[in-house]
Amino acid sequence: MFATKDWLKASWDAGRGMLRPVTGRPHESEDTMSAPLMVPIRSLGPSYRERITAHLLQLEPADRYLRFGYAANDEQIRRYADQLDFNRDEIFGIYNRRLELIAMAHLAFSEHPEYKHCAEFGVSVLKQARGRGFGARLFERAVMHARNEGVNMVFIHALSENTAMLKIARNAGAQVRRDGSESEAYLQIAPASLDTRVAELVEQQFAEVDYQLKRQAKQFWDFLAGVQEVRSGVQHARHQSAE
Numbered sequence: 001m002f003a004t005k006d007w008l009k010a011s012w013d014a015g016r017g018m019l020r021p022v023t024g025r026p027h028e029s030e031d032t033m034s035a036p037l038m039v040p041i042r043s044l045g046p047s048y049r050e051r052i053t054a055h056l057l058q059l060e061p062a063d064r065y066l067r068f069g070y071a072a073n074d075e076q077i078r079r080y081a082d083q084l085d086f087n088r089d090e091i092f093g094i095y096n097r098r099l100e101l102i103a104m105a106h107l108a109f110s111e112h113p114e115y116k117h118c119a120e121f122g123v124s125v126l127k128q129a130r131g132r133g134f135g136a137r138l139f140e141r142a143v144m145h146a147r148n149e150g151v152n153m154v155f156i157h158a159l160s161e162n163t164a165m166l167k168i169a170r171n172a173g174a175q176v177r178r179d180g181s182e183s184e185a186y187l188q189i190a191p192a193s194l195d196t197r198v199a200e201l202v203e204q205q206f207a208e209v210d211y212q213l214k215r216q217a218k219q220f221w222d223f224l225a226g227v228q229e230v231r232s233g234v235q236h237a238r239h240q241s242a243e
Helices: 004-017 046-057 061-068 074-082 134-148 163-171 194-242
Strands: 042-044 090-095 101-109 118-125 153-159 175-179 182-188
Touching: 042 046, 042 194, 046 074, 046 090, 046 101, 061 074, 061 118, 061 153, 090 134, 101 134, 118 134, 134 153, 134 163, 134 194, 153 163, 163 175, 163 182
Parallel strands: 118 153
Antiparallel strands: 042 090, 090 101, 101 118, 153 182, 175 182
């Protein structure tokens, strides 16, 4: 569980970053900076289905292969996103300050009564956002939620060549079994506690504050960009009329 002073510092750092203008350039400095003290991770509902689809469609062919275990085409990805069950499962996301979904995780709860205390984890991170620990943070967040929902075993099914995913699992203490081209990782987790329940509430609140700051900042900079465009048009018209 995070101390109050850490939460306040993280909130300040996140808010301070909102004071920079939002540009349309895809590879600006924010994509390479180090991860903040706390990564704001939001729980995504049905209204974010289109953003989830857009995120997955941005994955390169090799990344789609690792994420889904096969070379998923655009139609297969859209079908996957359309079939997400937000009532049963939990979807987590990380946004940059342009409100682009740069990383997301799917925690799928078992429908089988015999395995009702089990869940499966899957994650994807866009290329420009890698190397900042987002995959590991999403796994930690998903495990915390799983604990609070009464799950005692989290599984990861991945291709054996997906070393990044398997490393996250091993670092969390999961047992990994390899069977040819595929691997299974499973993590036994402890029951929920007061700390895990309060920590999840704190993280949810932090993520919501962060998102609202980003949304307001983006609206502000979009407004200024529109004003500037109008000014440029007026100046251009004046210049032409003076000639």
